[in-house]
Amino acid sequence: xxxxxxxxxxxxxxxxxxxxxxxxxxxxxxxxxxxxxxxxxxxxxxxxxxxxxxxxxxxxxxxxxxxxxxxxxxxxxxxxxxxxxxxxxxxxxxxxxxxxxxxxxxx
Numbered sequence: 001x002x003x004x005x006x007x008x009x010x011x012x013x014x015x016x017x018x019x020x021x022x023x024x025x026x027x028x029x030x031x032x033x034x035x036x037x038x039x040x041x042x043x044x045x046x047x048x049x050x051x052x053x054x055x056x057x058x059x060x061x062x063x064x065x066x067x068x069x070x071x072x073x074x075x076x077x078x079x080x081x082x083x084x085x086x087x088x089x090x091x092x093x094x095x096x097x098x099x100x101x102x103x104x105x106x107x
Contacts, residue, residue, distance in 0.1 A: 004096035009057070010037060011102050020091045028054065028100065029086035039102065045087035050076035052086035053103035060098045062089060077106025 006020045006028070020031050029052035032039040040051035047068040053076055056062065062084070065073070069088045073079050083103065089095075 004091070004093060004098075006031065006091070006095065007097075007099045008032060008035075008037060008054075009099070009101040011104060020095070022091055022093050024091075026091050027087050028052070028089040028091065031091060032086060032102075037102065039086060041087060043087075047072050047085055047088055050085060051105075053078070054084055054086045054089075055080055055101040055103055056082045056084055056098070057101055058097065058099040061094050076103075078104045 002023050003019050003021055006018045008016045008018060010016060016035060016037065018031055018035050027045060029039055029041045029045055033041055042051045043049040050072050065084065065088065069085050072085060073083050
């Protein structure tokens with residue numbers, strides 16, 4: 001399988017069904033940016049800014065957050081138990097059907 005489906009609920013409540021390639025080493029932040037969803041990714045995917053903060057709404061096998069990701073989430077706004085940084089979620093076949101929500105932007 002070269003493409004999976006990932007659903008993203010934007011900040012206005014609209015659901016977007018995204019075709020995610022599994023053979024391009026992309027992450028969720030890059031996928032959202034490719035579909036022009038409002039995800040900044042200011043740090044370029046280095047887990048240094050939390051501008052790609054998402055909530056995981058489905059039960060899928062995801063990689064464990066690194067210490068860097070946890071440290072960044074610790075300083076982010078609107079963090080919940082299902083918070084992750086999109087840049088740290090590498091797209092894999094096991095993520096087919098994953099449902100995410102874009103976190104609110106901190107002020």
